Amino acid sequence: MPSEPTILAFDTSAAHCAAALLCGGQIVAQRHEPMAKGQGERLFALIQQVLDDQGAVWAELDAIAVGTGPGNFTGTRIAVAAARGLALGLGIPAIAVSSFEVLHHAHTRRGEARHLISLAQRHGYDLHALYLGRLTGVPMAMPLSDPSRAAPSLDDPDETVVLGENAGDIARLVEQAQGRPMAYRDCALPGADIAAHIAQVAAARLGQHTPRPAPLYVRAPDAAPPRDPAPVIVP
Numbered sequence: 001m002p003s004e005p006t007i008l009a010f011d012t013s014a015a016h017c018a019a020a021l022l023c024g025g026q027i028v029a030q031r032h033e034p035m036a037k038g039q040g041e042r043l044f045a046l047i048q049q050v051l052d053d054q055g056a057v058w059a060e061l062d063a064i065a066v067g068t069g070p071g072n073f074t075g076t077r078i079a080v081a082a083a084r085g086l087a088l089g090l091g092i093p094a095i096a097v098s099s100f101e102v103l104h105h106a107h108t109r110r111g112e113a114r115h116l117i118s119l120a121q122r123h124g125y126d127l128h129a130l131y132l133g134r135l136t137g138v139p140m141a142m143p144l145s146d147p148s149r150a151a152p153s154l155d156d157p158d159e160t161v162v163l164g165e166n167a168g169d170i171a172r173l174v175e176q177a178q179g180r181p182m183a184y185r186d187c188a189l190p191g192a193d194i195a196a197h198i199a200q201v202a203a204a205r206l207g208q209h210t211p212r213p214a215p216l217y218v219r220a221p222d223a224a225p226p227r228d229p230a231p232v233i234v235p
Helices: 039-054 073-090 099-107 167-178 191-205
Strands: 007-011 016-023 026-034 063-067 094-097 114-121 125-132 135-143 160-164 183-186
Touching (some): 007 039, 007 191, 016 191, 026 039, 026 191, 063 073, 063 191, 073 094, 099 114, 099 125, 099 160, 099 191, 125 167, 160 167, 167 183
Parallel strands (some): 007 063, 063 094
Antiparallel strands (some): 114 125, 125 135
Protein backbone atom coordinates (compact mmCIF):
# COMPACT_ATOMS: atom_id res chain seq x y z
CA MET A 1 0.00 0.00 0.00
CA PRO A 2 1.41 3.46 -0.86
CA SER A 3 2.37 5.49 2.21
CA GLU A 4 0.54 8.51 0.78
CA PRO A 5 -2.10 7.10 -1.54
CA THR A 6 -4.03 9.02 -4.16
CA ILE A 7 -7.75 8.41 -3.66
CA LEU A 8 -10.66 9.60 -5.72
CA ALA A 9 -13.89 9.89 -3.72
CA PHE A 10 -17.42 10.72 -4.82
CA ASP A 11 -20.98 10.69 -3.54
CA THR A 12 -24.47 11.02 -5.05
CA SER A 13 -26.49 9.62 -2.14
CA ALA A 14 -28.28 12.95 -1.50
CA ALA A 15 -29.43 15.90 -3.60
CA HIS A 16 -25.94 16.65 -4.84
CA CYS A 17 -23.05 15.41 -6.94
CA ALA A 18 -19.74 15.59 -5.07
CA ALA A 19 -16.17 14.49 -5.74
CA ALA A 20 -12.78 15.01 -4.11
CA LEU A 21 -9.18 13.97 -4.66
CA LEU A 22 -6.86 13.09 -1.78
CA CYS A 23 -3.12 13.08 -2.47
CA GLY A 24 -0.19 13.19 -0.07
CA GLY A 25 -2.57 13.04 2.88
CA GLN A 26 -4.33 16.25 1.79
CA ILE A 27 -7.49 17.07 -0.12
CA VAL A 28 -6.04 18.75 -3.22
CA ALA A 29 -9.25 19.21 -5.23
CA GLN A 30 -12.97 18.94 -4.60
CA ARG A 31 -16.26 19.96 -6.18
CA HIS A 32 -19.84 19.89 -4.95
CA GLU A 33 -22.95 20.70 -6.99
CA PRO A 34 -26.47 20.66 -5.49
CA MET A 35 -28.94 18.82 -7.73
CA ALA A 36 -32.18 16.95 -7.11
CA LYS A 37 -31.71 14.72 -10.15
CA GLY A 38 -29.33 14.15 -13.04
CA GLN A 39 -26.41 12.81 -11.00
CA GLY A 40 -25.94 9.92 -13.41
CA GLU A 41 -25.37 12.31 -16.32
CA ARG A 42 -23.16 14.69 -14.32
CA LEU A 43 -20.98 12.41 -12.18
CA PHE A 44 -18.20 11.48 -14.61
CA ALA A 45 -17.83 15.02 -15.94
CA LEU A 46 -17.51 16.27 -12.36
CA ILE A 47 -14.93 13.59 -11.56
CA GLN A 48 -12.91 14.58 -14.62
CA GLN A 49 -12.99 18.22 -13.53
CA VAL A 50 -11.63 17.26 -10.10
CA LEU A 51 -8.78 15.31 -11.72
CA ASP A 52 -8.07 18.16 -14.12
CA ASP A 53 -8.02 20.69 -11.25
CA GLN A 54 -4.98 18.85 -9.88
CA GLY A 55 -3.53 17.78 -13.21
CA ALA A 56 -4.04 14.15 -12.17
CA VAL A 57 -4.72 11.17 -14.42
CA TRP A 58 -6.63 7.95 -13.84
CA ALA A 59 -3.46 5.82 -13.77
CA GLU A 60 -2.24 7.67 -10.68
CA LEU A 61 -5.15 6.55 -8.52
CA ASP A 62 -4.54 3.98 -5.78
CA ALA A 63 -8.19 3.56 -4.75
CA ILE A 64 -11.75 4.67 -5.34
CA ALA A 65 -13.89 5.71 -2.36
CA VAL A 66 -17.66 5.97 -2.59
CA GLY A 67 -20.48 7.14 -0.35
CA THR A 68 -22.98 4.33 0.15
CA GLY A 69 -25.70 6.21 2.05
CA PRO A 70 -28.20 5.66 3.49
CA GLY A 71 -29.79 8.25 1.29
CA ASN A 72 -31.52 8.60 -2.03
CA PHE A 73 -32.29 5.14 -3.44
CA THR A 74 -31.35 5.78 -7.08
CA GLY A 75 -28.56 8.25 -6.32
CA THR A 76 -26.77 5.80 -4.08
CA ARG A 77 -26.91 3.09 -6.75
CA ILE A 78 -25.43 5.47 -9.33
CA ALA A 79 -22.31 6.14 -7.29
CA VAL A 80 -21.85 2.53 -6.18
CA ALA A 81 -22.13 1.25 -9.76
CA ALA A 82 -19.63 3.86 -10.94
CA ALA A 83 -17.18 2.96 -8.17
CA ARG A 84 -17.34 -0.75 -8.94
CA GLY A 85 -16.85 -0.18 -12.64
CA LEU A 86 -13.92 2.18 -12.18
CA ALA A 87 -12.21 -0.10 -9.68
CA LEU A 88 -12.56 -3.07 -11.99
CA GLY A 89 -11.29 -1.18 -15.03
CA LEU A 90 -8.35 0.41 -13.20
CA GLY A 91 -7.45 -2.66 -11.15
CA ILE A 92 -7.60 -0.82 -7.83
CA PRO A 93 -9.78 -1.29 -4.72
CA ALA A 94 -13.14 0.40 -4.20
CA ILE A 95 -13.86 1.34 -0.58
CA ALA A 96 -17.37 1.92 0.76
CA VAL A 97 -17.97 4.72 3.28
CA SER A 98 -21.41 5.17 4.84
CA SER A 99 -23.06 8.45 5.80
CA PHE A 100 -22.79 7.37 9.45
CA GLU A 101 -19.01 7.12 9.09
CA VAL A 102 -18.83 10.48 7.34
CA LEU A 103 -20.72 12.22 10.15
CA HIS A 104 -18.55 10.49 12.76
CA HIS A 105 -15.37 11.57 10.98
CA ALA A 106 -16.54 15.15 10.49
CA HIS A 107 -17.78 15.85 14.03
CA THR A 108 -15.86 13.63 16.45
CA ARG A 109 -13.98 15.46 19.19
CA ARG A 110 -10.79 14.31 20.87
CA GLY A 111 -11.36 11.61 23.47
CA GLU A 112 -14.70 10.48 22.03
CA ALA A 113 -14.87 6.86 20.90
CA ARG A 114 -18.53 5.86 21.25
CA HIS A 115 -21.32 7.53 19.32
CA LEU A 116 -24.96 6.84 18.77
CA ILE A 117 -25.34 8.48 15.38
CA SER A 118 -28.63 9.90 14.15
CA LEU A 119 -29.40 10.79 10.53
CA ALA A 120 -32.70 12.46 9.67
CA GLN A 121 -34.17 11.22 6.40
CA ARG A 122 -36.93 12.30 4.09
CA HIS A 123 -40.51 11.28 4.88
CA GLY A 124 -40.06 11.77 8.63
CA TYR A 125 -37.69 8.94 9.52
CA ASP A 126 -34.69 8.98 11.81
CA LEU A 127 -31.88 6.45 11.29
CA HIS A 128 -29.66 5.30 14.14
CA ALA A 129 -26.41 3.40 14.36
CA LEU A 130 -23.91 2.75 17.15
CA TYR A 131 -20.34 3.63 16.22
CA LEU A 132 -17.44 2.12 18.15
CA GLY A 133 -14.53 2.84 15.86
CA ARG A 134 -16.72 1.32 13.14
CA LEU A 135 -20.42 0.69 12.76
CA THR A 136 -21.72 -1.89 15.22
CA GLY A 137 -24.86 -3.90 14.63
CA VAL A 138 -27.57 -3.06 12.14
CA PRO A 139 -28.73 0.56 11.69
CA MET A 140 -32.36 1.16 12.66
CA ALA A 141 -35.09 3.34 11.17
CA MET A 142 -37.76 4.91 13.37
CA PRO A 143 -40.56 7.36 12.47
CA LEU A 144 -40.07 10.77 14.05
CA SER A 145 -43.83 11.23 14.46
CA ASP A 146 -44.29 8.11 16.64
CA PRO A 147 -44.34 9.20 20.31
CA SER A 148 -44.10 5.58 21.47
CA ARG A 149 -40.95 4.73 19.51
CA ALA A 150 -38.47 2.72 21.51
CA ALA A 151 -35.19 4.30 22.52
CA PRO A 152 -31.99 2.69 21.25
CA SER A 153 -30.53 0.44 23.95
CA LEU A 154 -27.00 1.32 25.06
CA ASP A 155 -24.65 -0.91 27.06
CA ASP A 156 -22.59 2.04 28.28
CA PRO A 157 -24.60 5.27 28.01
CA ASP A 158 -22.20 7.17 30.28
CA GLU A 159 -19.46 6.84 27.65
CA THR A 160 -21.66 7.41 24.61
CA VAL A 161 -22.37 10.71 22.85
CA VAL A 162 -25.47 11.04 20.68
CA LEU A 163 -24.28 12.71 17.51
CA GLY A 164 -26.16 14.00 14.49
CA GLU A 165 -29.50 15.39 13.42
CA ASN A 166 -32.25 15.28 16.07
CA ALA A 167 -29.57 14.24 18.57
CA GLY A 168 -31.32 16.05 21.42
CA ASP A 169 -34.57 14.14 20.86
CA ILE A 170 -32.74 10.82 20.76
CA ALA A 171 -30.76 11.66 23.89
CA ARG A 172 -33.98 12.41 25.80
CA LEU A 173 -35.49 9.09 24.70
CA VAL A 174 -32.45 7.23 26.02
CA GLU A 175 -32.53 9.23 29.25
CA GLN A 176 -36.16 8.27 29.85
CA ALA A 177 -35.50 4.60 29.10
CA GLN A 178 -32.24 4.19 31.00
CA GLY A 179 -32.63 6.77 33.76
CA ARG A 180 -29.41 8.68 33.25
CA PRO A 181 -28.42 11.86 31.39
CA MET A 182 -27.00 11.56 27.89
CA ALA A 183 -24.43 13.79 26.25
CA TYR A 184 -25.42 14.86 22.75
CA ARG A 185 -24.40 17.20 19.98
CA ASP A 186 -26.67 18.32 17.15
CA CYS A 187 -24.86 18.38 13.81
CA ALA A 188 -25.44 17.42 10.19
CA LEU A 189 -23.57 15.79 7.34
CA PRO A 190 -20.86 18.13 6.02
CA GLY A 191 -22.59 19.06 2.72
CA ALA A 192 -19.92 20.59 0.50
CA ASP A 193 -17.11 18.61 2.15
CA ILE A 194 -18.78 15.20 2.15
CA ALA A 195 -16.54 13.74 -0.59
CA ALA A 196 -13.44 14.97 1.22
CA HIS A 197 -14.44 13.12 4.38
CA ILE A 198 -15.21 9.99 2.35
CA ALA A 199 -11.68 10.11 0.93
CA GLN A 200 -10.10 10.56 4.36
CA VAL A 201 -12.06 7.69 5.91
CA ALA A 202 -11.11 5.46 2.98
CA ALA A 203 -7.43 6.35 3.29
CA ALA A 204 -7.36 5.00 6.85
CA ARG A 205 -8.96 1.77 5.60
CA LEU A 206 -6.82 1.21 2.52
CA GLY A 207 -4.98 -2.11 2.68
CA GLN A 208 -7.62 -3.77 4.86
CA HIS A 209 -9.94 -6.43 3.53
CA THR A 210 -13.24 -4.74 2.68
CA PRO A 211 -16.26 -6.07 0.79
CA ARG A 212 -17.26 -4.60 -2.53
CA PRO A 213 -19.27 -1.39 -2.12
CA ALA A 214 -23.02 -1.86 -1.89
CA PRO A 215 -25.81 0.64 -1.12
CA LEU A 216 -26.66 0.84 2.58
CA TYR A 217 -30.45 0.68 2.75
CA VAL A 218 -32.03 0.93 6.20
CA ARG A 219 -35.60 1.21 4.92
CA ALA A 220 -37.32 -0.39 1.97
CA PRO A 221 -37.38 1.83 -1.15
CA ASP A 222 -40.32 4.20 -1.54
CA ALA A 223 -40.77 3.27 -5.20
CA ALA A 224 -43.70 1.00 -6.00
CA PRO A 225 -44.48 -1.18 -9.03
CA PRO A 226 -46.52 0.57 -11.72
CA ARG A 227 -50.29 0.23 -11.40
CA ASP A 228 -50.86 0.01 -15.12
CA PRO A 229 -51.12 -3.50 -16.55
CA ALA A 230 -48.16 -4.84 -18.45
CA PRO A 231 -48.30 -4.25 -22.23
CA VAL A 232 -49.51 -7.05 -24.41
CA ILE A 233 -46.87 -8.39 -26.78
CA VAL A 234 -48.38 -8.86 -30.20
CA PRO A 235 -47.02 -11.95 -32.01
